[in-house]
Amino acid sequence: xxxxxxxxxxxxxxxxxxxxxxxxxxxxxxxxxxxxxxxxxxxxxxxxxxxxxxxxxxxxxxxxxxxxxxxxxxxxxxxxxxxxxxxxxxxxxxxxxxxxxxxxxxxxxxxxxxxxxxxxxxxxxxxxxxxxxxxxxxxxxxxxxxxxxxxxxxxxxxxxxxxxxxxxxxxxxxxxxxxxxxxxxxxxxxxx
Amino acid sequence: xxxxxxxxxxxxxxxxxxxxxxxxxxxxxxxxxxxxxxxxxxxxxxxxxxxxxxxxxxxxxxxxxxxxxxxxxxxxxxxxxxxxxxxxxxxxxxxxxxxxxxxxxxxxxxxxxxxxxxxxxxxxxxxxxxxxxxxxxxxxxxxxxxxxxxxxxxxxxxxxxxxxxxxxxxxxxxxxxxxxxxxxxxxxxxxx
Numbered sequence: 498x499x500x501x502x503x504x505x506x507x508x509x510x511x512x513x514x515x516x517x518x519x520x521x522x523x524x525x526x527x528x529x530x531x532x533x534x535x536x537x538x539x540x541x542x543x544x545x546x547x548x549x550x551x552x553x554x555x556x557x558x559x560x561x562x563x564x565x566x567x568x569x570x571x572x573x574x575x576x577x578x579x580x581x582x583x584x585x586x587x588x589x590x591x592x593x594x595x596x597x598x599x600x601x602x603x604x605x606x607x608x609x610x611x612x613x614x615x616x617x618x619x620x621x622x623x624x625x626x627x628x629x630x631x632x633x634x635x636x637x638x639x640x641x642x643x644x645x646x647x648x649x650x651x652x653x654x655x656x657x658x659x660x661x662x663x664x665x666x667x668x669x670x671x672x673x674x675x676x677x678x679x680x681x682x683x684x685x686x687x688x689x
Numbered sequence: 690x691x692x693x694x695x696x697x698x699x700x701x702x703x704x705x706x707x708x709x710x711x712x713x714x715x716x717x718x719x720x721x722x723x724x725x726x727x728x729x730x731x732x733x734x735x736x737x738x739x740x741x742x743x744x745x746x747x748x749x750x751x752x753x754x755x756x757x758x759x760x761x762x763x764x765x766x767x768x769x770x771x772x773x774x775x776x777x778x779x780x781x782x783x784x785x786x787x788x789x790x791x792x793x794x795x796x797x798x799x800x801x802x803x804x805x806x807x808x809x810x811x812x813x814x815x816x817x818x819x820x821x822x823x824x825x826x827x828x829x830x831x832x833x834x835x836x837x838x839x840x841x842x843x844x845x846x847x848x849x850x851x852x853x854x855x856x857x858x859x860x861x862x863x864x865x866x867x868x869x870x871x872x873x874x875x876x877x878x879x880x881x
Contacts, residue, residue, distance in 0.1 A: 523801055525717040599803050607856035608800045609715055611791050622858065649859055650869050656858075657849025664799035666814065666848075667841055677842050680876045681869070 508545050510535040515556035520602050524553060524609045524617065554616035557606065561624045564602070569631055577689045578639030579682055582632065582651065586658065586674040593662035593669040600663020601625075604656050628652060639687035647685040654678060700737050702727040707748035712794045716745060716801045716809065746808035749798065753816045756794070761823055769881045770831030771874055774824065774843065778850065778866040785854035785861040792855020793817075796848050820844060831879035839877040846870060 514535035518526045528549050532539050546552040570576065570584045592598045599605060603621040610618045632651040636644035658674040661667040682688075706727035710718045720741050724731050738744040762768065762776045784790045791797060795813040802810045824843040828836035850866040853859040874880075 521803065523717070523803060525715070600800065604852060604856070605800055607858070608792065608797050608852060611713065611715060613857045618856075622856075625858065646863065646865070646868075649865055650872075653849040653853055653859065653865065653869065654845065655849070656852050657845040657847070660796060660800060660848050660852055661845055664796070664810075664814075665805045666799070666817065667845065671838065673838070673841055673845065676838075677845065677873070680842075681872060683876070684872045 504545070507535075507537050507541055511537055511542060511545065511552060512556045512559045515552050516560050516602075519553060519556065519606070520599060521597075524606055550616050553606070554620045557603065557617055557620045557624065560602075561627075564624065565627060568628065578635040579687050579689050582635050582639075582682065582687070583675055583678055585628075585631075585651075585655065586678045589655070589658050589662060589674050590669045590672065593658075593667075593674075598663060600659040600661075601656060604660060605663070625652075628655065636685065636687060639682070639689070641685040641687050643685065647681065647687070650681050650685075651678065654681065696737070699727075699729050699733055703729055703734060703737065703744060704748045704751045707744050708752050708794075711745060711748065711798070712791060713789075716798055742808050745798070746812045749795065749809055749812045749816065752794075753819075756816065757819060760820065770827040771879050771881050774827050774831075774874065774879070775867055775870060777820075777823075777843075777847065778870045781847070781850050781854060781866050782861045782864065785850075785859075785866075790855060792851040792853075793848060796852060797855070817844075820847065828877065828879060831874075831881070833874075833877040833879050835877070839873065839879070842873050842877075843870065846873065 511531070514531055518531060518534060528539060528542065531549070531552070532542050542552065546555065568585055568588055570581050574581060574584070576584065603625045606621045607613075607618050612618055613622065629648055629652050632648035633644055636647040636651075641647045654674065654677055658669060662669055667673065703723070706723055710723060710726060720731060720734065723741070723744070724734050734744070738747065760777055760780055762773050766773060766776070768776065795817045798813045799805075799810050804810055805814065821840055821844050824840035825836050828839040828843075833839045846866065846869055850861060854861055859865065
């Protein structure tokens with residue numbers, strides 16, 4: 498392997514490890530543990546990332562596409578606005594009972610860091626912004642009375658549902674997330 | 690001061706410090722920092738608490754009454770079920786814009802620990818259970834079609850609103866939390 502290829506794969510392993518461990522154990526995971534799990538020396542890590550904070554931020558960014566693909570329907574899905582919004586909540590309900598589900602990774606990072614200026618918080622906030630935009634776009638297409646307000650309601654529902662499922666407080670049985678989304682869509686006049 | 694009085698005040702300082710620092714900085718706050726801030730030796734701390742985890746759990750328990758008084762109306766408040774439920778969300782909205790507001794401390798602890806068996810997670814879950822019971826009782830008194838389901842919806846709304854306000858993602862302007870609660874109460878048939 499060329500040096501460039503090695504660097505790329507080292508970087509990849511660090512990003513993957515940081516994402517997995519931070520999600521499972523929290524952002525407090527140590528550099529020692531990160532490097533050991535990734536099979537990378539600390540020296541190599543610091544050649545690629547200025548700090549653990551930067552590695553965390555980069556790992557969140559790196560997974561944004563994958564995260565969006567997991568929570569949102571593809572842009573060309575045939576469903577109407579209501580169906581596309583409902584799909585987000587169907588997906589939470591599908592994952593909620595899993596013991597490996599700790600809720601939205603981007604919410605967790607922000608709750609844990611308690612610092613909106615932290616590089617990882619900034620990245621997390623930006624990525625979550627895309628979900629709000631998705632809700633806003635669909636709300637507008639669906640003829641919502643106040644698309645911005647509905648989008649904020651849905652974002653709130655998303656974070657509440659994923660957080661409560663993530664801590665094991667509610668496994669979303671009985672369609673808790675989808676039926677609640679349905680109530681909000683009805684009230685906003687989004688019928689299809 | 691008698692030895693017993695000294696012990697009680699040392700315990701009090703540790704509980705207060707743990708509550709304040711864990712809320713502001715997270716459960717990862719170190720024993721060193723906790724003891725230094727409380728002005729207590731580590732030896733004294735370990736005479737009172739078997740571990741930092743036990744101190745954390747005790748500090749959450751210690752503040753439960755205060756927390757409940759902050760988020761819920763008093764048992765003898767004159768408002769009807771709808772008004773009493775709405776008051777919980779009015780209170781979130783009132784606190785949301787504050788930079789010192791990091792959302793519900795009991796949700797944060799559970800999100801951070803990612804371990805439902807941790808002593809602090811157990812205590813947090815028990816305390817939050819009281820809010821769910823409050824919602825269930827009021828939902829039943831208010832004639833909700835399905836009081837249990839409405840209570841779960843309101844708990845989800847509470848955690849979503851407090852989490853999003855706590856991370857600075859949404860300051861709840863325009864009555865986001867109260868109006869959303871109103872939509873859920875309307876749909877469940879709780880008119881007053």
